């Protein structure tokens with residue numbers, strides 16, 4: 495099962511644009527239950543605003559500006 499936010503997550507667009515590595519998708523978004531460990535997922539679940547360039551491991555990717 496993939497992350498519940500999979501289809502609407504900004505990560506999909508960044509992948510298509512080649513701005514983030516697809517290893518994030520393999521490691522988190524589509525990996526059985528590991529999406530629960532994603533910082534984006536956890537903040538989303540709590541309704542806490544977070545920037546689009548926040549990566550699943552909690553680091554900010556400054557090279558992504560939007």
Ligand code: SF4
Pocket residue numbers: 497498499500501503504505522523524529530532533534535538550
């Ligand atoms: S980056 Fe996080 S919130 Fe977005 S789809 Fe992947 S696991 Fe879900």
